[in-house]
Amino acid sequence: MELQSGERIIYRGHPSWRAILGFYLLGILIAAGVGVVVEIADSTSMGVIVAAVIVGITILAGLVKRIATVYTISDRRLNIKRGIVARKVQETRLQRVQNVNYSQSVYERIMQIGDVDFDTAGTDDSGFVFAGVAQPEQVVERVDRATHHSAGDPALEAESREPGT
Numbered sequence: 001m002e003l004q005s006g007e008r009i010i011y012r013g014h015p016s017w018r019a020i021l022g023f024y025l026l027g028i029l030i031a032a033g034v035g036v037v038v039e040i041a042d043s044t045s046m047g048v049i050v051a052a053v054i055v056g057i058t059i060l061a062g063l064v065k066r067i068a069t070v071y072t073i074s075d076r077r078l079n080i081k082r083g084i085v086a087r088k089v090q091e092t093r094l095q096r097v098q099n100v101n102y103s104q105s106v107y108e109r110i111m112q113i114g115d116v117d118f119d120t121a122g123t124d125d126s127g128f129v130f131a132g133v134a135q136p137e138q139v140v141e142r143v144d145r146a147t148h149h150s151a152g153d154p155a156l157e158a159e160s161r162e163p164g165t
Contacts, residue, residue: 001072001079001091011073011142018111019132020062027058071130073139075146078118080128090128096120100143102136116140 003009031054039047064084072079078097080090098121104114114136118128133139 001070001074001077001081003074004076007074007076009072009074010146011071011139013071013130013133013139015066015069015132016111016113016134017066018134019108019113020066021111022107023062023065024058027062028055031055031058069131071133073143073146078128078143080130092118092120092128094143094147097143097147100140102140104136116143118143 031051034054035047035051037047038050039045068082068084070079070081072081074094076094078092078094082088097118099119100116101119102114102116108114113132113134116130116133116136116139118130120128130136130139
């Protein structure tokens with residue numbers, strides 16, 4: 001995200017590595033299953049090799065997906081950038097944000113990850129979600145503080161001027 005003059009970054013992150021653990025576990029289970037089937041069908045040790053290749057591809061795919069997704073919150077905009085070769089970018093002005101919600105399943109609460117969903121004014125952009133972020137409540141708090149600050153909330157402006165904060 002190219003910053004405009006005077007714009008500052010409030011949050012920048014990727015999906016948490018803990019959010020990818022389920023993907024890794026599924027890949028390992030599939031690799032084990034395919035490895036067993038290949039081992040039974042072929043008496044050579046090809047099942048182990050096939051399973052290792054599937055695990056390697058799973059780990060690489062999870063890593064690329066995590067690194068290739070960047071979530072950014074500035075004091076003016078929200079930005080989601082996905083992809084390395086092909087790229088998809090979603091962006092909205094902070095003033096357009098009407099609601100910020102986060103959700104966590106039981107598993108996600110244990111792993112301290114969740115999805116932060118942004119509702120924006122005048123758009124049908126239902127897919128504006130920071131998925132799998134660590135400490136989603138802190139992301140919501142940062143957006144809330146930034147939207148109040150950009151709207152000229154006098155309480156937050158006074159707070160930001162207090163020494164030691």
